[in-house]
Amino acid sequence: xxxxxxxxxxxxxxxxxxxxxxxxxxxxxxxxxxxxxxxxxxxxxxxxxxxxxxxxxxxxxxxxxxxxxxxxxxxxxxxxxxxxxxxxxxxxxxxxxxxxxxxxxxxxxxxxxxxxxxxxxxxxxxxxxxxxxxxxxxxxxxxxxxxxxxxxxxxxxxxxxxxxxxxxxxxxxxxxxxxxxxxxxxxxxxxxxxxxxxxxxxxxxxxxxxxxxxxxxxxxxxxxxxxxxxxxxxxxxx
Numbered sequence: 001x002x003x004x005x006x007x008x009x010x011x012x013x014x015x016x017x018x019x020x021x022x023x024x025x026x027x028x029x030x031x032x033x034x035x036x037x038x039x040x041x042x043x044x045x046x047x048x049x050x051x052x053x054x055x056x057x058x059x060x061x062x063x064x065x066x067x068x069x070x071x072x073x074x075x076x077x078x079x080x081x082x083x084x085x086x087x088x089x090x091x092x093x094x095x096x097x098x099x100x101x102x103x104x105x106x107x108x109x110x111x112x113x114x115x116x117x118x119x120x121x122x123x124x125x126x127x128x129x130x131x132x133x134x135x136x137x138x139x140x141x142x143x144x145x146x147x148x149x150x151x152x153x154x155x156x157x158x159x160x161x162x163x164x165x166x167x168x169x170x171x172x173x174x175x176x177x178x179x180x181x182x183x184x185x186x187x188x189x190x191x192x193x194x195x196x197x198x199x200x201x202x203x204x205x206x207x208x209x210x211x212x213x214x215x216x217x218x219x220x221x222x223x224x225x226x227x228x229x230x231x232x233x234x235x236x237x238x
Contacts, residue, residue, distance in 0.1 A: 001028075013049025013082065013091070013218060020213075020222075030165070041155035043148045043185065044168075045126040048091045048218070051078040054119035061115055070106055077102070086219025092134065094218070095127050103127075138181065141171075145184045148172070152185060160196050164189075170206055 001024070008019050017023045031038050046054065052075060059071050077099065085093040103124055110117040125147055133140035157164050166189060171178045173186040186202055193200040216223035 011050070011053050012086070013094075014047055014053050015050075016044065016047050026167075041152070041157060043152040043155065043157065045129055045144055045147055046122050047126075048094050048130060049082055049085070050126075051094070051123055052082070054123045057119040058110070058116075063115065064113060067109060067113060067115070070109065074102065074106060089217030089220050091130070091218040095130070100124075100127065100131075141180045142182045145172075145182050148185045149188045152188070158192055160198075170204055173202055173204055175202055 004018075004024060008015060018027065027040070055071055055075050055078065059068070063071065078094075081094050081099065085091055103120060107117050107120045107124060110120060129140050129144045129147065132143055152158065156162065157166075166173075166185070168185060171180050172184045174184060175187050175190045176183070178184050178186070190200050190202065211224040211226055213222040214225050
């Protein structure tokens with residue numbers, strides 16, 4: 001708990017959901033119940049502020065001096081952008097066209113030097129989804145869904161015979177078309193299980209009444225709001 005809290009303090013806006021006590025306690029309970037068998041895999045896009053952690057992952061390699069210097073410069077730029085985003089409450093300030101081009105150039109430099117560019121590949125994939133969302137929410141969600149399927153498969157979640165407990169947000173868990181009108185990870189898992197002659201069980205839990213927490217802006221605490229799931233699912237069924 002203390003090490004996780006220290007990481008979150010040093011890497012704000014880097015972790016979705018598991019920066020809350022209730023969600024983190026769920027992981028601790030799962031680990032206690034599973035013992036050494038537990039393996040946690042992530043399948044969602046990198047959160048908006050995770051550039052610092054991903055650049056630090058690049059720095060764990062043995063880097064040529066020029067690339068090491070470039071990592072330091074990008075880390076400084078990420079921290080400056082994060083401060084601006086938190087100050088204004090605007091996550092879009094975490095990336096702009098100039099920052100995007102700098103990351104693309106850095107990605108090319110890593111590949112040219114035959115270094116592992118995976119952290120930057122993932123960062124760019126996530127930022128492309130955020131950028132698309134400002135233009136076309138539907139296309140952005142389809143793009144995100146495709147990425148999650150790729151991550152889930154690459155992490156071994158689709159291996160025949162493997163038992164997986166998949167915990168995801170409501171829209172991602174649906175079989176068939178979800179309320180966002182796309183086929184998301186839940187549908188992929190259902191189709192995969194059928195293709196392997198196995199089974200998948202889907203349980204959707206939502207607040208039928210009362211309030212739920214929602215994102216309120218970069219650097220701001222989550223805001224309670226009235227649950228909309230009953231209205232949304234009723235409209236979807238209609």
